[in-house]
Amino acid sequence: MRLLILLPLLAVATAHVEHFEKRSQPGVSHPDPANLRPLEWGELNVISTTDTHGWLAGHVKENSYSADFGDFASFLSHMREQAYYRRKDLLVVDSGDLHDGNGLADATPVNGQISNPIFQKINYDALAIGNHEMYENDVAENVFRNFAPKWGKKYLTSNVFFKDSHSNKTVPFGNLYNKFRMRFGTRVMSYGFLYNFKGGANNTVVEPANVTVTLPWFQKSLKEDVDVYLVVGHVPVRWSEAQTVVKAIRAVHPSKPILVFGGHLHIRDFTSYDGRAYGLSAGRFMETLGWMSSNCIGKNLTVSRRYLDTNVHTYKTHSLAHPRQRFDTWRGRKISSEVTKQRKALGLTKVLGCAPQDYYLNRYPYTDSRSLLNLVVNDILPFSVTDKKRPYPSVIIINSGSQRFDVFKGEFTVDDTYIVSPFYNDFVYTTVPYKVAKNVLNALNKAPFQKRADDPFGIPALGDNNSTLTPGYVTKDDYGYGGDDWPHSAIPYVPTPNYVSSPLPSGLADGDLVDVAWLTYFSNLVGPILKTLDPANNYTFQTYNAGITTNNMWPIFVQGKWSNSTTC
Numbered sequence: 001m002r003l004l005i006l007l008p009l010l011a012v013a014t015a016h017v018e019h020f021e022k023r024s025q026p027g028v029s030h031p032d033p034a035n036l037r038p039l040e041w042g043e044l045n046v047i048s049t050t051d052t053h054g055w056l057a058g059h060v061k062e063n064s065y066s067a068d069f070g071d072f073a074s075f076l077s078h079m080r081e082q083a084y085y086r087r088k089d090l091l092v093v094d095s096g097d098l099h100d101g102n103g104l105a106d107a108t109p110v111n112g113q114i115s116n117p118i119f120q121k122i123n124y125d126a127l128a129i130g131n132h133e134m135y136e137n138d139v140a141e142n143v144f145r146n147f148a149p150k151w152g153k154k155y156l157t158s159n160v161f162f163k164d165s166h167s168n169k170t171v172p173f174g175n176l177y178n179k180f181r182m183r184f185g186t187r188v189m190s191y192g193f194l195y196n197f198k199g200g201a202n203n204t205v206v207e208p209a210n211v212t213v214t215l216p217w218f219q220k221s222l223k224e225d226v227d228v229y230l231v232v233g234h235v236p237v238r239w240s241e242a243q244t245v246v247k248a249i250r251a252v253h254p255s256k257p258i259l260v261f262g263g264h265l266h267i268r269d270f271t272s273y274d275g276r277a278y279g280l281s282a283g284r285f286m287e288t289l290g291w292m293s294s295n296c297i298g299k300n301l302t303v304s305r306r307y308l309d310t311n312v313h314t315y316k317t318h319s320l321a322h323p324r325q326r327f328d329t330w331r332g333r334k335i336s337s338e339v340t341k342q343r344k345a346l347g348l349t350k351v352l353g354c355a356p357q358d359y360y361l362n363r364y365p366y367t368d369s370r371s372l373l374n375l376v377v378n379d380i381l382p383f384s385v386t387d388k389k390r391p392y393p394s395v396i397i398i399n400s401g402s403q404r405f406d407v408f409k410g411e412f413t414v415d416d417t418y419i420v421s422p423f424y425n426d427f428v429y430t431t432v433p434y435k436v437a438k439n440v441l442n443a444l445n446k447a448p449f450q451k452r453a454d455d456p457f458g459i460p461a462l463g464d465n466n467s468t469l470t471p472g473y474v475t476k477d478d479y480g481y482g483g484d485d486w487p488h489s490a491i492p493y494v495p496t497p498n499y500v501s502s503p504l505p506s507g508l509a510d511g512d513l514v515d516v517a518w519l520t521y522f523s524n525l526v527g528p529i530l531k532t533l534d535p536a537n538n539y540t541f542q543t544y545n546a547g548i549t550t551n552n553m554w555p556i557f558v559q560g561k562w563s564n565s566t567t568c
């Protein structure tokens with residue numbers, strides 16, 4: 001029986017009028033305080049992040065998620081203190097994808113050059129590699145040479161390898177596994193898995209999880225005597241790769257607790273595999289901290305789960321022993337000011353123009369004027385991408401997954417260009433008769449879907465809409481509703497076609513010539529489509545409007561069309 005010391009004033013969860021001190025990033029707003037239920041602590045407690053994608057500044061335009069990485073550091077320091085006084089073990093884990101989605105990570109020559117060292121200031125206990133660490137050779141190399149070594153045994157890559165051109169060897173990015181004992185006695189065996197990702201740079205190798213679990217090292221690791229298995233993986237908790245690992249452990253240990261912390265789909269999720277194995281995904285973009293606590297490891301296992309909105313009210317409510325206790329730590333403040341300084345140095349806060357309204361990626365059909373894709377296809381592609389020197393009209397096609405986030409009314413900054421459209425995809429074109437051009441988009445949307453990155457799942461439309469609540473996550477998982485820490489009204493989620501295009505030129509006859517332009521990224525799909533639509537001709541592709549990419553088409557548009565606005 002473990003000694004239980006209750007702090008009389010811990011877990012004060014009643015609403016209290018509070019004055020928000022100056023913290024987070026300059027100019028951010030904070031949500032009206034809500035009544036939050038105390039977190040349930042168990043013998044082993046885990047805080048998890050995933051798919052942070054460079055959002056270490058927090059969401060400067062969304063108060064629900066306005067805490068930055070410095071606030072997160074202060075929160076963790078108080079939570080670790082709580083764990084110590086409660087004599088409970090506390091783990092902090094991350095499931096990968098640190099770049100592609102925010103200027104702090106992407107505005108440097110190598111993604112993560114500045115954001116990784118800031119990320120490293122958090123004392124994580126276990127980390128996994130994400131697919132976004134592996135698309136580019138130089139990014140993968142930076143992770144292998146500079147990022148992974150900083151974590152030692154805590155960077156877990158059970159099935160992910162780096163081809164080291166210096167040594168000519170293929171070696172794990174980090175550690176295959178890590179066995180450790182926590183302060184209050186919990187003995188943990190930890191692994192890190194990536195889903196069966198096939199799109200990595202040529203200096204990376206992913207071994208299928210179902211192969212890894214048969215290997216001698218993995219089977220041997222299962223013979224160690226531990227209390228709990230921890231799987232930190234860049235894999236959705238319901239995907240077969242996660243189930244494969246759980247089953248492999250279960251085959252040897254019929255009743256040992258297994259805790260899986262996944263990611264990749266950018267959703268909040270929690271699943272029970274068999275009543276003694278559980279998986280949790282903590283959303284995306286530093287909007288969510290996942291919390292899982294487990295009790296009575298060894299006998300009857302009970303777990304609780306919670307998805308925390310990342311704002312300072314959440315952090316203070318759950319971490320402070322007393323509401324009047326000072327929240328900011330020296331370390332937290334230092335991280336916040338480092339983030340501020342680096343954002344400024346990278347020019348991310350520079351205002352390029354003023355968005356006249358909100359534009360949403362997935363809240364409305366893409367034909368709606370409030371849809372971001374509607375703005376992209378009808379205004380941005382024609383303005384920024386169309387090559388006006390060409391003699392023919394054009395139709396320009398992009399994959400909707402190239403656009404990653406909403407644009408909010410008001411200042412549009414350099415940072416927003418990375419947030420909305422982080423990828424540097426360029427365009428190619430070929431000239432075809434109108435009768436061919438008008439059918440390419442439809443054919444593409446019928447072709448097998450080619451994703452660069454995670455499914456832009458956004459926020460699932462579940463639960464009742466209650467207009468007295470602010471819009472946000474309403475999550476249904478294996479325990480039903482109730483996992484979300486803050487009460488919200490559900491945000492609608494409307495799926496979009498995989499490919500969208502600028503309007504077809506009007507008034508043309510079938511034989512008139514049209515430039516069809518698209519992203520180089522999916523040229524392999526367009527080639528066969530043109531062959532099918534027009535078997536008699538052999539089309540070759542050329543660069544379209546050299547220098548224009550999915551990343552810079554935004555600032556070109558904003559500076560051209562939104563810069564004189566007085567709406568900011």
Ligand SMILES: [Zn+2]
Nearest residue numbers: 051097264454
């Ligand atoms: Zn991701």
